[in-house]
Amino acid sequence: MKVTFKKDYLKDFVADSEVELLKPAAGLARDTLLARTGVGNEMEDWLTLPTDHDQGEFTRILKAAGKIKSDSKVLVVIGIGGSYLGARAVIEFLKSEFHNEKAAKAGLPEVYFVGTSASGRYIDDVINLIGDRDFSINIISKSGTTTEPAIAFRVFKSLIEKKYGKDEASKRIFATTDANKGALLDVAKENGYERFIVPDGIGGRYSVLSAVGLLPIAVAGIDIKQLLAGAKAAQDDFAKDEDILAKPSILYAIYRNILYRKGFDVETIVGYEPQFRYLFEWWKQLMAESEGKDNKGIYPTSAIFSTDLHSIGQYIQDGKKILFETILDITKPISDRVVPAADDDTDHLDYLLNRPIKEVNEAALTATAQAHTSAGVPNILLQLDDLDEFNLGNLIYFFEAAVSVSGYLNAINPFDQPGVEIYKTNMFRILGKPGYTK
């Protein structure tokens, strides 16, 4: 039911004595986090999010999700970065990239994400997909001023108002934003939208277990109570008084820092299920915005195998030795499909006859880990025992805790993201936004 950290493929790269040497610093990093005395501590409310949920808001989330399920065929979720990736990660991890096709069959709303680019073409496509079907909108922005989602919201707000009239439209628009300030808060108040809160002390990339993620996730038919229960188990584990090396998040933070200090600047998270793709996108934001600053930090990338074994696999095996891999594996078979019989054995596959396809996937994992480690690429192995809400909630908190400890170990504030502002300022200048000189 919990994340397991396996060091099977790390023997040749990290000695136990090195782990022992970093243990006191990791312990201090964790204690500092829990005591909320470290740098960035004003953004550490995610630490207790699984237990500190506003119960009133939680009930409203379930109610809003129920309303959307009953009166909409489509939910348009508008947001970017931390206001987008968590919900998409959870929905696709649990329901697969075909979640919308499955939702349509199950009588649940399809969920489309917009506002993640300034692509008019993408907006056109989503409008066409909705067609004349009933829909609702969840606009999510902590600042309320991020340009890409703000533009998308203008488009879909006008569309929904045209379709239903202003009054009914305002009952179909749900705004998730800051409790006290911002342009979106003003619009929401003015129009009487139901509002959900992006908590003050939680940065976007740590917010998936708040209303930011929970409303779209619940609309997709996912059990958000179980998601939080899994996260709570990880929260309890992280806070529990025990040898810190018994904590998977601490081990992960220590090992990746040791590898980084040995010149492995890139971490590729790897999975053997296509439906891990967006979890990895969420993970990339969590890692990159938390650690990539002050001219340092591990560069996070991702790969889906076997797919990418036939593209970047070549580089990982034979290219410059700058990266290590972190494999995410689910031990329980998530499909019982087997290799079927054929009329004859012309394709030479009969040696696999009736064997589970999962066995082939496991062999690919082991074969690849052996191949890459033998070429000098360290592999961390993280295991979950099942693909369900509880395990995923546990994994989400695990990564959040690990990257926070990891940031402190590397003398980085893991809770700010100053670098993201530069492109925004340049864009405002180029577009001639009032107050930004050309």
Ligand SMILES: O=P(O)(O)OC[C@H]1O[C@H](O)[C@H](O)[C@@H](O)[C@@H]1O
């Ligand atoms: O929720 P918003 O204020 O619109 O921000 C959305 C995103 O904006 C920037 O990219 C920040 O770096 C992210 O951390 C944030 O998640």
